[in-house]
Amino acid sequence: MVDRRRRSLRTALVAEALRVALAGRTRTDPTAGLDIVDLGGGTGGFAVPLAVEGHRVTVVDPSPDALASLERRASDEGVSKLVHGVQGDATDLPQIAGKATADAVLCHGVLEVVDDPVQALQAMASVLRDGGVLSLLVAQRNAVVLARALAGHLTEARTALQDPDGRWGPADPMPRRFDEAAIVAQLAEAGFMVHTVHGVRTFTDLVPAAIVDSEAGAAEALADLDRAASQHPAFRALSPQLHILATR
Template sequence: MVWEVVRAALERRSAELGRPVLEVVDTGGGTGNFAVPVARLGHRVTVVDPSPDALFALERRAAEAGVTELVRAVQGDAQTLPELVPAGSVDAVLCHGVLEVVDDPAEALGNLVGTLGKGGLVSLLAANRNGAVLARAVAGQFTEARTALDAADGRWGPGDPMPRRFTGEQLDALTADAGLKVTSVHGIRVFADLVPGVLVDTEPGALDALLKLELAAAEQPAFHAVATQLHLLAEAH
């Protein structure tokens, strides 16, 4: 779902600008799960990530895909982004799984937006607090579910590997404060993390049916609140 939304958005932006090659930044892009497919579309992608190992894997992956000339690996993070990417030079930014781990999500998002030209795109994927509450409750961890529900950071306890989660309202506020206009919201993994794996693995056709259900539910606002992740597509004013 996320890839299809991103791909279509890049296609529209390319048509709007009247040029086939866009400048894309993938912050926290790691080994290139999105960067390499974006480069395969013909766009230039700068991946900014703090891990040298991940960037090495990215370069190897880009070489295997034949897009080495379109992918640039830069060690850094959202905080140092203004020093790495010129302001207003980017057509689209991918920010997937980043706001959960940075010290200051508002500052990080502001730095990302600062690299964009007018009308530039932001693809934002973040962990949803309500989805974690539901998952813990379904697993019988009711105290942890209540902790996540009440905690400002959406964590269910000291053992929670996720540093921070957001509600849809919090993401709306962050994007608005950063000067972004949200154009679409999708719920990601509405059911997948709740369904016992044995059902998907053993029932014929179950995986395909689950994927179709996920795709259908992703666009319905009623399911956004309980998705594991929220994907927002936005544009800079």
């Protein structure tokens, strides 16, 4: 229960912003669902709830185990006909989805690990219809600099600050982190227009779990605080993740 509540707090803001963006997508039939591609969607944390809302979701993921879990999850929710899992990665996207076939593409926590971020973004752009929505979630450099410094790892903090990929050293498990200016520039290079940038988990990762789990109303108050801070430039710059909504 505790872990589930924590995960919910971490994804709530992204889910809310995505829902609003999809609601604004123009459709020929207002009652019909959208065609959505979830790149690296894993076990369906976003895909299955979207299918429950009536959207058709193709999940492209390199892990067969994750796709098996996705299939079970979709079946449990009664949306197996709306969720399609395909093994692959960003380079396979145009062949799997087809060009100009999707109303939206989700790319959450994937751009950090691909070989070429701009090439991956161009692949996503190619499968989107005109005006299609990209929901992009990336790890941000500033947060790890602060986290390493507060943990007493001052040399690693400085390394992360200066490293081109925002890594704190050879043992860093994250291949790449971004700052806002760099990722916005890469999106523009791939042909996207950025509409909104939100900071994600600004306070959720800082507030002790004991407070959230023991105090009445703390979880809701924390969600409200993160929501209020998400577009504030000073706090957004310190967020562990950036959520960007863009259109092709």
